Amino acid sequence: MDHTPPPFFNRGPAPLVRLAFFASLSLALLVLDARFRYTEGLRSVLSLAVYPLQTLATLPAALGQRIAGYFASQAQLREENSELRAKLLGASQSAQRFEAAQAETAQLRRLIGAADRLPLKATPAEILYNGRDPYSRKVVIDKGGQNGVTAGSPVVDENGVIGQVTRAHALLAEVTLLTDKEQAIPVQVVRNGLRAVAFGAGASGMLELRFMAANAEIQNGDKLVTSGIDGTYPPGLPVATVARVERDAAYAFARILCQPAAGVESGGYVLVLGAEPGRLAQPAEAGAEHDKRPGRTRKPRRKDGDATQ
Amino acid sequence: MQLSNPSGAQSILLPVRAGTILASLAAALLLNFLPWSSIALAPDFVALVLAFWCVRQPRLVGLGAGWVLGLLTDVGNGVLLGQHALAYSLLAFATSTLSRRILWFSLWGQALHVAALLLFAQGISALVRLAAGAEFPGWSIAVGPLFGAALWPLVSLLLLLPQRIPATVDETRAI
Numbered sequence: 001m002d003h004t005p006p007p008f009f010n011r012g013p014a015p016l017v018r019l020a021f022f023a024s025l026s027l028a029l030l031v032l033d034a035r036f037r038y039t040e041g042l043r044s045v046l047s048l049a050v051y052p053l054q055t056l057a058t059l060p061a062a063l064g065q066r067i068a069g070y071f072a073s074q075a076q077l078r079e080e081n082s083e084l085r086a087k088l089l090g091a092s093q094s095a096q097r098f099e100a101a102q103a104e105t106a107q108l109r110r111l112i113g114a115a116d117r118l119p120l121k122a123t124p125a126e127i128l129y130n131g132r133d134p135y136s137r138k139v140v141i142d143k144g145g146q147n148g149v150t151a152g153s154p155v156v157d158e159n160g161v162i163g164q165v166t167r168a169h170a171l172l173a174e175v176t177l178l179t180d181k182e183q184a185i186p187v188q189v190v191r192n193g194l195r196a197v198a199f200g201a202g203a204s205g206m207l208e209l210r211f212m213a214a215n216a217e218i219q220n221g222d223k224l225v226t227s228g229i230d231g232t233y234p235p236g237l238p239v240a241t242v243a244r245v246e247r248d249a250a251y252a253f254a255r256i257l258c259q260p261a262a263g264v265e266s267g268g269y270v271l272v273l274g275a276e277p278g279r280l281a282q283p284a285e286a287g288a289e290h291d292k293r294p295g296r297t298r299k300p301r302r303k304d305g306d307a308t309q
Numbered sequence: 310m311q312l313s314n315p316s317g318a319q320s321i322l323l324p325v326r327a328g329t330i331l332a333s334l335a336a337a338l339l340l341n342f343l344p345w346s347s348i349a350l351a352p353d354f355v356a357l358v359l360a361f362w363c364v365r366q367p368r369l370v371g372l373g374a375g376w377v378l379g380l381l382t383d384v385g386n387g388v389l390l391g392q393h394a395l396a397y398s399l400l401a402f403a404t405s406t407l408s409r410r411i412l413w414f415s416l417w418g419q420a421l422h423v424a425a426l427l428l429f430a431q432g433i434s435a436l437v438r439l440a441a442g443a444e445f446p447g448w449s450i451a452v453g454p455l456f457g458a459a460l461w462p463l464v465s466l467l468l469l470l471p472q473r474i475p476a477t478v479d480e481t482r483a484i
Contacts, residue, residue, distance in 0.1 A: 135444070
């Protein structure tokens with residue numbers, strides 16, 4: 001009576017129907033992720049499934065390092081040891097001076113009635129590998145949520161800021177480098193206190209100061225440090241040195257390129273700083289403006305995406 | 310469904326086992342997660358193995374498998390969720406559709422087809438990222454798929470090994 005084919009010829013929906021289904025599912029996920037950031041739950045569940053494979057994949061490199069460490073010669077180690085000791089001596093001396101200066105600063109701040117600056121928590125971490133995405137500049141470090149690393153924490157090396165944690169997994173964290181096209185950091189010129197925002201310039205490995213008037217007082221060799229007005233980066237960390245200033249009368253803004261101070265694209269060990277304690281609430285109108293355009297910025301993925309500006 | 314073996318004779322393949330497919334796909338994911346120094350130049354092993362099974366077993370491996378693998382790749386690489394899922398679904402669809410044609414060719418002829426298909430998949434994920442606002446990383450992203458296609462003969466030989474009838478002749482067998 002029924003004219004359906006026998007079950008052994010049944011192949012399910014037609015290929016084009018299946019393609020339409022899976023393609024629209026992917027597109028829906030893309031929009032949900034890129035625009036609204038609704039997919040973090042799904043991502044964390046799936047990342048648990050992928051984690052064993054990832055660990056297994058990084059195992060050979062880690063093992064190789066350990067074997068190489070085992071065979072390091074004694075002379076080499078002694079040389080390195082004495083070098084480190086000399087370095088420590090220099091560092092402890094500047095640390096003593098720093099402590100004295102810090103006490104002095106705290107006293108002065110109390111005199112002028114400013115809030116005390118609280119000490120930051122720092123977690124040392126090692127860069128495991130470069131991010132596997134040719135379209136962005138990221139590295140993966142070996143400390144994650146279990147070590148107190150949270151999304152939004154600044155990451156520095158011994159010379160300055162290298163970037164910001166943009167996604168913290170349980171045991172790993174992704175750090176977006178300053179040179180990423182979508183990463184921004186508020187800076188200040190040391191020489192005259194001029195404030196600006198530095199954006200990554202992408203593949204060139206440089207930073208760019210955007211929206212600086214053509215007659216802004218800035219010159220080659222100016223040192224840039226974090227201004228701390230965003231409440232994410234603590235103030236005074238070295239960021240970059242101005243490398244080139246192009247002033248063209250045809251444009252309202254100068255084109256300013258800076259060389260990062262830290263080894264943003266190189267280097268193995270970094271410090272993850274805790275988010276600034278005692279952070280102030282955002283001003284009311286800035287918050288309102290942010291609420292009006294919730295998905296506009298594609299800046300670092302974070303639950304509270306308001307800290308960069 | 311035959312592949313000329315090194316001796317030049319044709320051989321009949323054993324039916325594929327699901328375990329072989331799963332193990333090869335897991336191994337491909339593992340290879341992709343290795344810390345490659347330049348990710349743009351590294352071949353995409355998942356796309357390659359997925360294309361292989363879509364050509365050989367289009368009824369077992371297809372769009373669904375591609376989509377799930379794409380999702381896992383997206384999460385593992387920390388990129389936009391759905392980027393590789395879309396690319397691998399389209400790759401699986403194109404490969405399954407072309408599978409009858411591709412199998413007529415020699416291994417290097419197949420590799421040429423696969424090069425075009427892998428470039429197509431890479432182009433899809435590039436389109437997705439550029440639409441999402443990323444900058445174009447340069448034409449080096451086309452090198453990975455070409456390397457992948459060059460690996461096709463090797464991958465074919467390796468993945469078909471479990472299906473080959475052992476060469477030892479059983480003297481006591483009746484026929």
